[in-house]
Amino acid sequence: MHKCPFMSFPLILAATAGLAQEGVQDADLAEAKALVERFGTTLQKELKAAMTDGGPQNAVKVCRERAPAIAAEISEESGWTVGRTSLKLRNAELNAPDAWERAVLVQFDERKVAGEDVATMTVAEVVESDEGNRLRVMKAIPTVQLCLSCHGKIVNANVGVALAENYPEDQARGYEVGDVRGAFTLSTLR
Numbered sequence: 001m002h003k004c005p006f007m008s009f010p011l012i013l014a015a016t017a018g019l020a021q022e023g024v025q026d027a028d029l030a031e032a033k034a035l036v037e038r039f040g041t042t043l044q045k046e047l048k049a050a051m052t053d054g055g056p057q058n059a060v061k062v063c064r065e066r067a068p069a070i071a072a073e074i075s076e077e078s079g080w081t082v083g084r085t086s087l088k089l090r091n092a093e094l095n096a097p098d099a100w101e102r103a104v105l106v107q108f109d110e111r112k113v114a115g116e117d118v119a120t121m122t123v124a125e126v127v128e129s130d131e132g133n134r135l136r137v138m139k140a141i142p143t144v145q146l147c148l149s150c151h152g153k154i155v156n157a158n159v160g161v162a163l164a165e166n167y168p169e170d171q172a173r174g175y176e177v178g179d180v181r182g183a184f185t186l187s188t189l190r
């Protein structure tokens with residue numbers, strides 16, 4: 001029998017192939033993507049500035065303070081809940097995936113192994129929740145060179161100290177360029 005690695009997620013695969021996802025409006029998907037774009041570029045801009053200013057050990061603080069703050073700001077303005085998550089966490093308190101997010105993250109890793117471009121992987125699905133139908137969207141975050149000084153196999157001693165102080169349980173290391181570092185995760189009632 002032909003075995004497809006995405007067999008357990010037929011709807012999600014349809015969405016990535018560019019087909020309309022049942023129950024997900026194009027306008028909603030476009031809005032989610034715009035929010036991801038805004039979150040990602042704002043964060044990267046502040047990260048780069050902080051790295052230039054005081055090196056990566058200084059930028060650890062920026063990630064810790066600014067990533068949640070930017071997410072909160074965009075959430076408040078947009079009416080979506082916006083955040084980041086991963087299978088290997090640095091901040092488990094804030095960023096741990098729920099069951100749906102975990103399944104999508106596992107699927108992103110499988111799709112990467114199968115040769116798909118991480119930068120364009122997106123999943124959207126309307127799920128039933130206690131409050132009503134919730135539209136959930138995730139977009140994979142690829143690891144790029146800039147990330148390695150804090151998420152790579154080797155981090156310099158100063159970064160190591162800054163990470164150990166703030167994240168004694170840190171698991172978010174050992175990544176290589178092209179890996180799925182994690183995902184943006186968004187949801188809103190629909």
Ligand code: HEC
Pocket residue numbers: 044047056057058059060061063064065067068084085086088089090091092094095141142143144146147148149150151172181182183
């Ligand atoms: C200067 C160090 C630094 C760099 C460079 C850096 N990060 Fe991080 N990253 C952090 C810190 C610190 C956290 C924890 C933030 C928090 O407490 O919410 C984090 C958390 C994350 C998370 C949330 C999941 C988790 O593990 O808690 C993702 C996703 C992430 N980083 C992706 C990236 C990507 C992609 C890049 C490259 C574009 C990158 N990071 C570059 C320090 C860094």
